[in-house]
Amino acid sequence: AQKITQTQPGMFVQEKEAVTLDCTYDTSDPSYGLFWYKQPSSGEMIFLIYQGSYDQQNATEGRYSLNFQKARKSANLVISASQLGDSAMYFCAMREPHFSGNTPLVFGKGTRLSVIA
Amino acid sequence: DGGITQSPKYLFRKEGQNVTLSCEQNLNHDAMYWYRQDPGQGLRLIYYSQIVNDFQKGDIAEGYSVSREKKESFPLTVTSAQKNPTAFYLCASSGLAGSDTQYFGPGTRLTVL
Numbered sequence: 001a002q003k004i005t006q007t008q009p010g011m012f013v014q015e016k017e018a019v020t021l022d023c024t025y026d027t028s029d030p031s032y033g034l035f036w037y038k039q040p041s042s043g044e045m046i047f048l049i050y051q052g053s054y055d056q057q058n059a060t061e062g063r064y065s066l067n068f069q070k071a072r073k074s075a076n077l078v079i080s081a082s083q084l085g086d087s088a089m090y091f092c093a094m095r096e097p098h099f100s101g102n103t104p105l106v107f108g109k110g111t112r113l114s115v116i117a
Numbered sequence: 118d119g120g121i122t123q124s125p126k127y128l129f130r131k132e133g134q135n136v137t138l139s140c141e142q143n144l145n146h147d148a149m150y151w152y153r154q155d156p157g158q159g160l161r162l163i164y165y166s167q168i169v170n171d172f173q174k175g176d177i178a179e180g181y182s183v184s185r186e187k188k189e190s191f192p193l194t195v196t197s198a199q200k201n202p203t204a205f206y207l208c209a210s211s212g213l214a215g216s217d218t219q220y221f222g223p224g225t226r227l228t229v230l
Contacts, residue, residue: 004159033215043205045160045221052216091159097215104150104175105219107159 003027004092004108012114013082020067021077021111023092032096034075035105036066039089048090051075079113087115119144121222123208128227130195130202138193138225140208149191150209150219153177160207166191167213195227203229 005024013019025034036048051059051066059066067076079086089112093105121142130136142149148167152160162175166185180199185191191210195202205226211219 031215035218037221043207043224043226045207045209047218047220050216050218095215104162104165105160107152107161109157109159 003106004094006092006108006111008111009109010112010114012116013079013086015084015115015117016081018078018080019082019113021079021090021092021113022074023076023108024072024074025092025094026073027094027096029096032094034066034068035093035095036064036075036077037091037093038086039091039110041088045091049077082115084115084117087113089113121208121210121220123206123222123225125225126223128225130227130229132229133197135194135196136227138195138206138208138227140191140193140222141189142191142208142210142220142222143189144210144220145188146210146220147188147213148211149185150211151175151181151183151191151193152207152209154205154207154224163193163206202227 003026032053034051038046049059049061049064051068058068063080065078089110091110092108095105124139150165151163154160161177163181164183166172172183182194207224208222209219211217
């Protein structure tokens with residue numbers, strides 16, 4: 001079963017508008033972390049925002065915020081005031097704890113966001 | 118500047134040849150990772166290492182090998198046993214805490230001719 005599901009293969013948004021990218025996850029562990037990355041056409045992965053499962057408040061970083069709904073197991077990324085430079089692939093990822101230490105991230109398949117002038 | 122470097126940026130290989138992709142980090146991170154990305158797809162884990170001289174297989178380790186002789190370096194060898202190696206390869210590193218962000222290198226695009 002997929003651990004991270006991103007149901008929107010592609011999204012369009014008008015410049016200066018807000019957009020929400022969906023992410024649902026599957027885990028039975030109470031302790032986990034959720035991450036969002038941006039991948040422009042150059043290929044590099046750029047970290048955007050992190051949400052821990054025990055964090056009481058939704059994470060925010062500048063124009064990025066995370067709409068974290070634990071009971072629904074969703075961690076949607078909200079980008080406010082979209083800019084042309086926001087056009088990219090966006091990946092949601094999850095890390096579960098392990099007794100041996102850190103574990104690698106598990107990624108969704110991504111959403112391609114296109115910002116229209 | 119602190120970061121992760123990968124070389125080369127583009128790599129062409131003939132069928133039947135082994136090739137090694139370089140990954141170096143100066144972030145003093147304990148953990149390092151290799152991911153593979155196919156067109157239009159997410160990232161899949163090949164290998165990861167949490168400490169020098171130790172590494173674990175990921176979901177798609179067959180046809181790949183790694184070494185971790187130094188904390189800063191985690192090279193990936195794509196062997197001739199890898200049946201479809203053409204892909205984009207990303208190296209990453211992080212600390213060991215669960216909340217530690219994983220940072221990525223710029224990637225190597227491997228094409229088999």
